[in-house]
Amino acid sequence: MLSKRIIPCLDVRAGRLTKGVRFADNRDIGDPVESAARYYDEGADEIVFYDITASAEERGIFLDVVEKVASRIAIPFSVGGGISSVKDMRDVLNAGAEKVSLNSPAVLNPALISAGAEDFGSQAVVLGMDVRRVPVSEAIPSGYEIVIQGGRRPMGLDALAWARRAVELGAGEICLNSIDADGTREGYELTLTRLIATNVRLPVIASGGAGKPEHLYAALTEGRAGAALVASIVHYGEYSIRELKEYLNARGCKARLDGSA
Amino acid sequence: MIAILDYESGNQTSVKRALAFQNIEAVITADAGVIGRADGLIFPGVGAAGQAMGQLRKTGLDVFLRGWVAQNRPLLGVCVGCQVLLDYSEENATQTLGILPGKTRLFEASLKEEDGRPIRIPHIGWNAVHQEKDCLLFEGIAQDAEFYFVHGYYPEPAPECVLATTYYGKSFCSVLGRQNLWATQFHVEKSGPAGLRLLANFCSYCNSL
Numbered sequence: 001m002l003s004k005r006i007i008p009c010l011d012v013r014a015g016r017l018t019k020g021v022r023f024a025d026n027r028d029i030g031d032p033v034e035s036a037a038r039y040y041d042e043g044a045d046e047i048v049f050y051d052i053t054a055s056a057e058e059r060g061i062f063l064d065v066v067e068k069v070a071s072r073i074a075i076p077f078s079v080g081g082g083i084s085s086v087k088d089m090r091d092v093l094n095a096g097a098e099k100v101s102l103n104s105p106a107v108l109n110p111a112l113i114s115a116g117a118e119d120f121g122s123q124a125v126v127l128g129m130d131v132r133r134v135p136v137s138e139a140i141p142s143g144y145e146i147v148i149q150g151g152r153r154p155m156g157l158d159a160l161a162w163a164r165r166a167v168e169l170g171a172g173e174i175c176l177n178s179i180d181a182d183g184t185r186e187g188y189e190l191t192l193t194r195l196i197a198t199n200v201r202l203p204v205i206a207s208g209g210a211g212k213p214e215h216l217y218a219a220l221t222e223g224r225a226g227a228a229l230v231a232s233i234v235h236y237g238e239y240s241i242r243e244l245k246e247y248l249n250a251r252g253c254k255a256r257l258d259g260s261a
Numbered sequence: 262m263i264a265i266l267d268y269e270s271g272n273q274t275s276v277k278r279a280l281a282f283q284n285i286e287a288v289i290t291a292d293a294g295v296i297g298r299a300d301g302l303i304f305p306g307v308g309a310a311g312q313a314m315g316q317l318r319k320t321g322l323d324v325f326l327r328g329w330v331a332q333n334r335p336l337l338g339v340c341v342g343c344q345v346l347l348d349y350s351e352e353n354a355t356q357t358l359g360i361l362p363g364k365t366r367l368f369e370a371s372l373k374e375e376d377g378r379p380i381r382i383p384h385i386g387w388n389a390v391h392q393e394k395d396c397l398l399f400e401g402i403a404q405d406a407e408f409y410f411v412h413g414y415y416p417e418p419a420p421e422c423v424l425a426t427t428y429y430g431k432s433f434c435s436v437l438g439r440q441n442l443w444a445t446q447f448h449v450e451k452s453g454p455a456g457l458r459l460l461a462n463f464c465s466y467c468n469s470l
Contacts, residue, residue, distance in 0.1 A: 001375055001428060003387040003407055040453075045387055045409075074279050076409060076451050096278065098451065121308045123383060123411040172411075173385060203385050226386060256387045259406025259455035 003256040004220045004248060005045035005227035006241055007205060008234055010035055011052045012081075015061040018052065019183070019235055026052070029235055033068045039234070040073040042241035045256060047073060048101065048175070048229065051081030052150075063095045070096020080128050080175075086115050093120060101175055103128035104148035107155055107162070110169055117170030126205075127171040131159045131192060132179045144192050151179045159192070163200045174200065175229065177207035185211025185232055193223035205229055213239065213247035220253055263464050264299035266326075266342075267291040268316045272307045272450065276339070276460075279450035283457055285464050293325050301467025302329060303460075305450070306341030310365060310414070311353025313341050323358060330360050330442055335467045337460075338444030343437065344416050346444055352414050361439060363418030372430025380430040383413040390425045390435050390447065398436070398443055398462045399425075406455045408435070408447035416446055 010032050011018050017035055018026045036047050049069065051062045059082065066079055079092040080101030089100045100120075106112050106127060116125040130151060136143040144159035163174055176196050178189035188206045197204040206219035207229035216228045233239055245255035263280065265273050265287050273289045280287045287303075288295060296302055304326065306313050317323040330336060338346050345357040350365035357365070372380045389405040415433040424443070425436035435446045443463065449456040 001388065002384070005386055043453075070275075071278055071281070074282055074451060074457055075453050076411075076448075096274065098272075098275065123307065123385070172383065201379070201381050203381055226381070256407040256453075259403050259408075259453070260401060260458065 001254060002226065003045070003254045004225075005205075006216070006244055006255060007046045007048055007227050007229050008035075008039045008044050008241065009048040009050065009207065009229045009231045011050045011231070012062060012065060013051075013053045014058055015065055017235070019231060032065050033072060035235070036069045037072040039241055040075060043245060043257065044075065044241050045227070046076040046078065048078045048080065049097075050101070051079070055082075063091060066092055066095040066097055078126055080126070084109070084112070086112075086119055089116050089120060089124075093124065099124050099126050099173075101126040101128040102171075103130065106166070107146055107148050107157065110165065113166055113169035113171050117172070122170050122172035125171050126173045126175050127163070127166040128175045128177065129159060129162065129196075130177050130179055131189075133189070133192070142195060144195070147179060160195060160199055163196050167200055167202055171202065173203045173205060175205040175207055176225075177229075178209060181209030182207075183232060184209050187211065187215040188219040188223060188225075188228070190218055190223045193219055193225050197224035197226075203227065213244050216244060217248060217251055217253055220248070262299050263287040263301050263303060263467060264296040265289045265303045265305065266296070266322065268313070268320060268322055272305050272340075272448070275448075276303055276305050276450045279457060279460055280464065283461055285461065291320060291322065296325070296329075300470060301335035301337070301464065303463075304336060304338045304342035304444075306339060306343075306345070307411075308341060309352055310341060310345055310350035310357060311355045313345055314355050314357055317345070317358075326358060327360060333441050335441045335463070335470070336443070337449075337463045338442075339449055340412065340446060343444035343446050344414060346437075346442070347416055347418060350414065360442070361418050361422050361437065363416060363422065363437075365414045365416050367414050368430065374430065383411060384415075384429045385411050387452075388427050388429060388435075388447075390427055392425050392436075394424050396424050396436070396438070396443070397466055398459050400462050401458050402455050408445070408449065408452040408456055410435075410447045412446060416444075
């Protein structure tokens with residue numbers, strides 16, 4: 001039986017770790033390589049890095065960070081932000097990532113998903129979805145809309161329809177981020193998580209809103225997610241990854257602990 | 262010294278990093294002369310069986326691998342490098358190396374998880390590896406320790422080659438082997454401390470020969 005995964009997400013800007021609330025008000029919270037190594041030691045199941053500025057000038061610095069992280073962790077490593085071509089994917093994979101997370105550029109150019117799946121395999125392509133709750137309409141029957149460019153640009157695209165399309169195009173996993181919940185620490189958007197996880201047969205990583213261990217439990221049980229992305233809840237030392245996993249295991253939600261005999 | 266087979270399969274550098282992590286010297290190479298001087302060979306792989314076999318045939322490494330195993334030299338296959346050791350893969354309907362008896366099959370869509378829901382395919386994530394036989398690779402690793410899997414197809418070798426099993430909708434073989442040949446369906450190089458230990462166990466054995 002699969003364990004539920006806990007995945008710390010590190011936003012990187014100019015080679016430093018940063019964190020915002022609802023995609024804004026970012027502040028510097030440390031060194032990304034040291035943080036990744038610490039999460040690895042605490043038992044993280046995977047690590048996600050996002051280049052949140054993704055400017056051409058800072059791309060080199062970011063790739064350098066990716067390479068340093070890859071040599072410090074022996075678990076899967078995903079990288080997102082600023083990936084808009086097969087070359088960008090190859091750059092981060094060559095720097096040591098196993099997976100790329102495609103977000104805004106995939107919405108603008110869905111063929112990017114199939115191109116990535118063809119060249120690197122579906123297992124290397126994670127669809128990152130930023131989603132906002134909206135009134136149900138003919139265009140948005142699920143009541144959840146895809147928003148791109150850091151939450152600034154609504155696309156008039158239904159989140160469930162987009163997830164299904166991405167499966168057909170060859171995405172291997174879905175990282176589902178609720179903009180309404182992002183950084184609030186008030187809990188994951190469970191309705192959204194459950195909607196996508198029950199209607200799409202890919203693993204869904206719930207993202208946005210974790211503030212307490214019970215939020216993870218809810219996303220992984222009621223929300224039916226296979227993994228939970230965590231940021232604020234672990235970045236400020238409030239909880240360690242190990243504490244979160246012990247909590248989940250105690251409630252019968254299986255999480256991986258140390259495997260040494 | 263350990264050789265990591267280079268055949269454009271994608272994850273050789275991850276394997277090298279996982280070895281470097283524990284100060285184990287390794288070289289990524291497709292050169293038969295270099296591999297010949299190595300104490301052991303790691304045969305990694307990601308992607309599709311058809312593509313992997315095409316690349317191995319093109320470079321003559323298919324013949325080399327059969328010869329290596331025939332001489333009973335130590336080999337560790339990983340993921341696609343595990344699957345193609347068998348006779349046949351349902352992925353791209355590919356004739357594979359035929360070093361061990363068995364075939365690689367697609368997870369049946371009708372399989373169910375413990376909660377009765379259909380399994381998600383591919384099988385992605387951490388799952389328990391149940392050691393069925395004593396094996397030097399498992400030294401220091403707990404029974405049912407978890408490893409990282411990413412695959413839509415699974416190996417089904419002859420029963421005598423099954424060293425460990427994993428449950429995902431059904432029980433399948435996750436570690437197989439015979440004599441000095443071993444292979445893991447999971448990504449040993451991405452499986453945290455347990456995976457590093459398994460790699461180190463293989464390398465120590467190679468270096469002890």
